[in-house]
Amino acid sequence: MMHRPVVKAELVDWMRQNQTPVQGDLASVLKQAQENNIPVIPHETVVYFQMLIQLLQPKRILEIGTAIGFSALMMAQAAKEAEIVTIDRNPEMIALAKENLATYDHLKQIQLLEGDAADVLLELTAQQAADNHGDSHRFDLIFMDSAKSKYVEFLPMALSLLTENGVILMDDIFQAGEILTPIMEIKRSQRALERGLRRLFDEVLNNPKYLTSILPLGDGLLMIKPNRESK
Numbered sequence: 001m002m003h004r005p006v007v008k009a010e011l012v013d014w015m016r017q018n019q020t021p022v023q024g025d026l027a028s029v030l031k032q033a034q035e036n037n038i039p040v041i042p043h044e045t046v047v048y049f050q051m052l053i054q055l056l057q058p059k060r061i062l063e064i065g066t067a068i069g070f071s072a073l074m075m076a077q078a079a080k081e082a083e084i085v086t087i088d089r090n091p092e093m094i095a096l097a098k099e100n101l102a103t104y105d106h107l108k109q110i111q112l113l114e115g116d117a118a119d120v121l122l123e124l125t126a127q128q129a130a131d132n133h134g135d136s137h138r139f140d141l142i143f144m145d146s147a148k149s150k151y152v153e154f155l156p157m158a159l160s161l162l163t164e165n166g167v168i169l170m171d172d173i174f175q176a177g178e179i180l181t182p183i184m185e186i187k188r189s190q191r192a193l194e195r196g197l198r199r200l201f202d203e204v205l206n207n208p209k210y211l212t213s214i215l216p217l218g219d220g221l222l223m224i225k226p227n228r229e230s231k
């Protein structure tokens with residue numbers, strides 16, 4: 001598992017070793033990810049999600065970035081009543097995710113939508129708009145774990161798909177601390193990603209329209225909730 005030096009390495013190890021490991025089916029999918037170097041959410045983020053899901057009891061969850069289905073299956077296991085819609089655009093990942101979902105999604109909770117999230121989100125928001133203010137196409141929890149440069153572009157669509165008390169989570173927002181580096185000192189190939197993240201921070205942090213919280217789990221997890229009181 002990649003180490004990102006945000007929290008002291010010894011504490012990260014301690015958190016990973018001392019919180020209940022994933023069991024059964026999930027352990028098999030995690031092993032597959034580790035053996036094939038496929039990035040999935042780290043253990044401290046897994047246990048945080050398990051807790052959050054117990055507290056929020058989401059009925060519908062949207063994930064952007066399925067990879068091989070590890071986090072989708074983890075959320076399905078934590079929220080047995082929930083429907084989960086997960087999006088990915090990478091054909092290799094989609095093929096592996098389909099196999100894993102066919103094997104491990106025992107309650108058939110997970111729907112995999114194939115395509116670029118920018119297009120799929122547009123379709124989902126169109127379905128929601130056609131629903132005449134109903135909630136049947138909305139989500140109680142939206143988890144973004146895809147191309148980080150695009151989070152800021154996905155945000156307006158995610159907000160329009162969120163239920164009244166819904167929450168958005170975005171993973172890997174620290175970029176191993178690179179968000180602290182001035183943009184011109186960052187490798188050219190990384191700048192689009194960093195610019196996207198900084199536009200996101202300018203939009204949501206310290207803005208009365210939103211409640212936000214940044215958790216130093218994994219490579220940084222940003223939670224966003226519309227601040228209904230600021231209307």
Ligand SMILES: C[S@@+](CC[C@H](N)C(=O)[O-])C[C@H]1O[C@@H](n2cnc3c(N)ncnc32)[C@H](O)[C@@H]1O
Pocket residue numbers: 039040041064065066067068069070071072087088089090093115116117118145146147150
């Ligand atoms: C870090 S992996 C997701 C890991 C997964 N959430 C987990 O923890 O098990 C990121 C995935 O996002 C997908 N992805 C990146 N940008 C995307 C986009 N714009 N639309 C759809 N999928 C995207 C990639 O193909 C990749 O499979």
